[in-house]
Amino acid sequence: MVGVAVAALVATACGSSGSSYKGKTLQFGAVFSLTGPGGVYGAQQKLAVELATEVINRKGGVDGAKIAFRIEDDASDKQQSAQVTQRLIQEQRVVGLLGPTLSNSAVAAHPIADRLKTPMLAVSTTGFNIVGTCPYSCTYIFRDSLGEASAIPANIKTYADKAHPKTAVLLFPNDDKFSADGAQVVRDNVAKNNIELLDSIQFTKAEADLSPYVTKAVQRNPDVIFITSLGAIPSKIMIEARRQGFTGQFLGGNGFNTAAVSKAAGDAGKGAQSGSAWYSGNDFKANAEFIRAYKAKFNADPDQFAAQAYTGVLILVDSAKRAKLTFKDQAGDRRRLRDAMEKTSIDSPLGPFQFTKQHDVDQPIWIIAMDGRGGFSLVSSLNPG
Amino acid sequence: MDFLRQLFTDPVGFYHSHELLIAQAGINSLLALSMWVTLYSGQITLANVGFMAIGGYTSVILAIHLHSPLVVDVLAGCALAAVVSVAIGLPVLRLRGVFLAIATVGFGEALRFGVLLNLGITGKGQGLNNPAADPGALLPVWVSVAVVVYLFARLARTRTGVAWAAIREDDLAAASGAIDVARLKLAAFVIGAVVAAYAGALDAHLNFFVDPTEYAFNRAVLVLIFAVVGGTTTVAGPLVGAVLLTALPEIVRGAADYREVVYGVVLILVTVFRPEGIVSRRSFRVRAAADAS
Amino acid sequence: MRSFTQQLLNGIFIGSIYALFALGYTLVFGVLDVLNLAHSAVFMIGAVVAYSLVALHGWSFWVAAPAAIAVAGALGLVIEYVALRPLRRRNAPPLAAMITTIALALILVALVEQAKPGGALAWLWRDGANSVKFPPHTVPNDTFHVGGVTLTASKLAILVISVILMAALGYLVRRTSAGRSLRAVAENARAARLLGVNVNRVITRTLVASSALAGLAGILFGVALSDISPYIGRDQVELRGLAVIVLGGMGSVTGTIVGGYVLGIVEVMALLAFGTNVRAGVAFLALFLMLVLRPQGLLGGAAVERV
Numbered sequence: 001m002v003g004v005a006v007a008a009l010v011a012t013a014c015g016s017s018g019s020s021y022k023g024k025t026l027q028f029g030a031v032f033s034l035t036g037p038g039g040v041y042g043a044q045q046k047l048a049v050e051l052a053t054e055v056i057n058r059k060g061g062v063d064g065a066k067i068a069f070r071i072e073d074d075a076s077d078k079q080q081s082a083q084v085t086q087r088l089i090q091e092q093r094v095v096g097l098l099g100p101t102l103s104n105s106a107v108a109a110h111p112i113a114d115r116l117k118t119p120m121l122a123v124s125t126t127g128f129n130i131v132g133t134c135p136y137s138c139t140y141i142f143r144d145s146l147g148e149a150s151a152i153p154a155n156i157k158t159y160a161d162k163a164h165p166k167t168a169v170l171l172f173p174n175d176d177k178f179s180a181d182g183a184q185v186v187r188d189n190v191a192k193n194n195i196e197l198l199d200s201i202q203f204t205k206a207e208a209d210l211s212p213y214v215t216k217a218v219q220r221n222p223d224v225i226f227i228t229s230l231g232a233i234p235s236k237i238m239i240e241a242r243r244q245g246f247t248g249q250f251l252g253g254n255g256f257n258t259a260a261v262s263k264a265a266g267d268a269g270k271g272a273q274s275g276s277a278w279y280s281g282n283d284f285k286a287n288a289e290f291i292r293a294y295k296a297k298f299n300a301d302p303d304q305f306a307a308q309a310y311t312g313v314l315i316l317v318d319s320a321k322r323a324k325l326t327f328k329d330q331a332g333d334r335r336r337l338r339d340a341m342e343k344t345s346i347d348s349p350l351g352p353f354q355f356t357k358q359h360d361v362d363q364p365i366w367i368i369a370m371d372g373r374g375g376f377s378l379v380s381s382l383n384p385g
Numbered sequence: 386m387d388f389l390r391q392l393f394t395d396p397v398g399f400y401h402s403h404e405l406l407i408a409q410a411g412i413n414s415l416l417a418l419s420m421w422v423t424l425y426s427g428q429i430t431l432a433n434v435g436f437m438a439i440g441g442y443t444s445v446i447l448a449i450h451l452h453s454p455l456v457v458d459v460l461a462g463c464a465l466a467a468v469v470s471v472a473i474g475l476p477v478l479r480l481r482g483v484f485l486a487i488a489t490v491g492f493g494e495a496l497r498f499g500v501l502l503n504l505g506i507t508g509k510g511q512g513l514n515n516p517a518a519d520p521g522a523l524l525p526v527w528v529s530v531a532v533v534v535y536l537f538a539r540l541a542r543t544r545t546g547v548a549w550a551a552i553r554e555d556d557l558a559a560a561s562g563a564i565d566v567a568r569l570k571l572a573a574f575v576i577g578a579v580v581a582a583y584a585g586a587l588d589a590h591l592n593f594f595v596d597p598t599e600y601a602f603n604r605a606v607l608v609l610i611f612a613v614v615g616g617t618t619t620v621a622g623p624l625v626g627a628v629l630l631t632a633l634p635e636i637v638r639g640a641a642d643y644r645e646v647v648y649g650v651v652l653i654l655v656t657v658f659r660p661e662g663i664v665s666r667r668s669f670r671v672r673a674a675a676d677a678s
Numbered sequence: 679m680r681s682f683t684q685q686l687l688n689g690i691f692i693g694s695i696y697a698l699f700a701l702g703y704t705l706v707f708g709v710l711d712v713l714n715l716a717h718s719a720v721f722m723i724g725a726v727v728a729y730s731l732v733a734l735h736g737w738s739f740w741v742a743a744p745a746a747i748a749v750a751g752a753l754g755l756v757i758e759y760v761a762l763r764p765l766r767r768r769n770a771p772p773l774a775a776m777i778t779t780i781a782l783a784l785i786l787v788a789l790v791e792q793a794k795p796g797g798a799l800a801w802l803w804r805d806g807a808n809s810v811k812f813p814p815h816t817v818p819n820d821t822f823h824v825g826g827v828t829l830t831a832s833k834l835a836i837l838v839i840s841v842i843l844m845a846a847l848g849y850l851v852r853r854t855s856a857g858r859s860l861r862a863v864a865e866n867a868r869a870a871r872l873l874g875v876n877v878n879r880v881i882t883r884t885l886v887a888s889s890a891l892a893g894l895a896g897i898l899f900g901v902a903l904s905d906i907s908p909y910i911g912r913d914q915v916e917l918r919g920l921a922v923i924v925l926g927g928m929g930s931v932t933g934t935i936v937g938g939y940v941l942g943i944v945e946v947m948a949l950l951a952f953g954t955n956v957r958a959g960v961a962f963l964a965l966f967l968m969l970v971l972r973p974q975g976l977l978g979g980a981a982v983e984r985v
Contacts, residue, residue: 035791
């Protein structure tokens with residue numbers, strides 16, 4: 001009798017630690033912009049997720065379960081973003097998702113995920129009201145991408161403290177959420193750094209020729225030109241501005257933080273500064289491992305977007321481990337995953353990571369500058385204040 | 386091919402996974418039908434997305450500021466579209482062929498860039514979030530499609546419908562036959578505008594947003610393709626075209642990276658081998674043969 | 679004043695691009711009464727091929743550019759044989775040609791968009807959806823500062839080239855027998871055939887010429903605006919092209935060129951006058967008004983279908 005009880009106790013103890021998920025597959029999804037203007041960022045995100053999947057499975061998966069990511073393209077289009085999200089949740093029955101790439105798409109995709117009560121972790125959206133207080137219910141939405149509301153003020157202050165610029169002009173496309181939100185942050189923060197915003201010039205993101213807008217900006221002779229946009233736009237503006245004789249400073253946002261943009265800007269972009277959630281030279285151990293693995297597999301350097309996507313996978317996987325998933329009760333599992341995510345505390349390439357109460361991110365900010373050759377150099381770093 | 390397989394083997398599951406897509410097919414059907422009524426009377430107009438925008442934005446703006454019920458919002462959108470369509474139609478419908486098409490494109494884009502992107506109340510470049518959205522509202526959409534199909538089918542058989550067909554075949558001859566061509570063309574244009582606005586209002590209700598990129602030139606062309614590829618001689622044509630072409634990107638999702646290439650190839654094949662459309666009672670060859678002789 | 683001059687120059691330069699782009703539309707429309715909506719994709723391919731030859735294969739720009747223009751011209755053959763002739767043979771309505779050319783454009787854009795390193799098309803393009811520019815020092819694009827105003831060589835080149843082309847095309851159309859055949863077919867294809875003109879050959883030549891022009895415009899665009907991606911040509915440029923041919927008069931070469939400059943300048947002036955992005959709205963408003971008030975455009979003389 002006692003023997004049976006002891007055996008039962010031992011069996012339970014063994015069962016609750018280690019291979020409780022053995023033989024199962026943890027199916028996740030990812031909605032990234034692989035084509036369209038967001039494609040510049042989505043490509044790295046996809047690679048990072050594939051790398052993470054491989055690394056984690058090689059190390060034994062999650063308590064014996066293999067992880068699998070189904071990555072779909074939303075073509076930087078809101079409608080497709082929503083449809084793909086729905087399909088991944090309903091058809092592929094994913095337990096959690098990453099994405100979408102653009103803040104602009106998030107307002108379409110996140111409400112769907114939330115309605116279907118599936119946790120969705122945004123790994124590159126930095127606009128307003130993506131998490132916490134949203135115009136729709138977002139209790140299942142998280143993000144690990146540092147918001148513009150934190151990164152831009154830090155960037156402005158860092159530059160202002162050093163160079164004391166007096167005037168600035170802002171250029172942005174007003175039909176993209178990321179760009180418009182970033183512009184709002186700039187407007188809210190210039191005064192406290194004693195910079196006068198001479199003009200705020202708007203255009204649409206599909207415009208081919210930005211020369212007239214750049215001329216308008218350059219003719220004001222500002223010390224700084226703010227460019228809060230993404231894709232091909234920052235480099236085009238910088239090249240044209242230099243051509244027209246602008247010798248001042250470019251300051252920007254998240255849109256700068258990838259090699260493709262630095263390379264496209266080339267010499268014209270040298271010194272263009274932005275706040276980043278990640279810097280390749282940071283001395284977190286998890287980061288060194290990540291960079292090594294990325295270089296080995298893809299023969300290229302990772303960027304901020306890759307680091308955030310990789311971290312996203314780590315977060316999902318760590319939460320899955322703690323969530324005690326049943327693999328039978330889908331709705332319940334999704335809820336358990338969401339609850340476990342709220343208590344995340346891991347080491348990642350971005351540094352030690354935790355969510356705030358608003359499912360947002362609180363982490364060191366790296367101020368980086370384009371080096372004119374397709375890369376970035378570190379200017380300084382700030383810790384969360 | 387997973388898409389088709391699931392449709393036949395697991396229709397309930399299919400429905401749940403593709404609610405948004407099915408709803409979208411319904412909206413596209415309404416849009417294609419709004420295009421049909423003008424094509425049936427021989428007019429190539431690409432203004433539907435402009436009216437769709439009017440319907441969508443009006444209903445969302447009312448929902449946000451007045452919290453009015455959906456029915457009121459939708460009706461308001463349709464009414465505004467009707468008024469605008471008369472104002473636009475009167476000068477524009479004197480043009481024919483490609484000129485009319487381009488003029489209507491001009492209207493749509495002027496609306497988008499001049500108005501939607503610059504007014505505060507329309508949320509400028511980022512559009513508006515619709516708080517009362519309901520992505521599960523498929524039933525109103527498809528019921529509407531059924532109603533519109535029925536009404537148009539009846540309409541085609543009335544004197545008005547026959548007159549439209551006559552105008553399409555040869556409007557100069559029709560005019561000499563004591564048909565008030567201008568008034569009938571305008572009627573078709575306005576009806577198309579109202580249906581498009583209705584589609585826009587429903588579309589806004591299904592999604593959580595309206596924004597200017599939803600109503601761009603590309604969409605107008607897409608709607609034209611639905612109608613023409615489906616076939617414009619019968620009411621069923623646009624419906625078939627819209628459903629098939631909305632589903633096509635999903636059907637060929639298996640082609641992964643190259644699905645747009647496959648989509649393009651399919652379009653070319655269908656258009657070349659069946660230029661009168663998939664569903665067609667009688668082909669345009671009749672007229673062309675008469676021309677050639 | 680300096681600012682105004684610079685903006686005027688901006689307007690003139692972008693106007694040249696619009697005009698060059700729209701020339702192709704006008705040629706095809708004049709002869710075939712068809713809007714070739716694959717034109718913008720050929721524009722893009724011209725830039726992509728030139729970039730590819732220079733950046734991926736190390737060719738000199740002066741050899742790569744003509745090669746790319748030739749490729750673009752060859753695409754004109756593809757358009758004719760795949761998208762247009764089969765429809766003419768079946769007496770399809772003109773709308774059908776719009777659809778097949780749109781589909782062709784879709785295919786071309788998608789092929790480039792998906793081209794990645796290691797992919798099937800990696801010899802042509804490796805940057806997927808990204809925007810790139812010609813590597814520094816491969817293309818002469820000096821910047822001059824004259825009287826406080828900035829001029830770039832590439833934009834000046836566009837200006838000069840478009841004027842030369844207008845003169846050349848005008849001469850070709852009015853003084854050569856090929857030009858006469860073209861005008862005959864544009865006027866009445868059936869009559870022309872009866873008079874012994876090889877209509878199919880005229881049409882093919884027109885498509886090739888128009889596509890070569892598109893390729894040239896694309897290359898200049900890529901150089902002047904430092905922007906080469908699968909998406910150039912789509913949206914804005916394509917629609918502006920439509921606006922231009924309407925403003926200038928469809929089928930009129932001179933009208934198209936004039937229309938391009940008028941649009942470019944009016945847009946920039948509107949931007950200065952109204953501040954934000956009323957720019958494109960102005961273009962379309964102008965187009966709309968022109969069609970309603972004077973459908974033959976500023977210089978078009980051909981009878982416009984009007985009831």
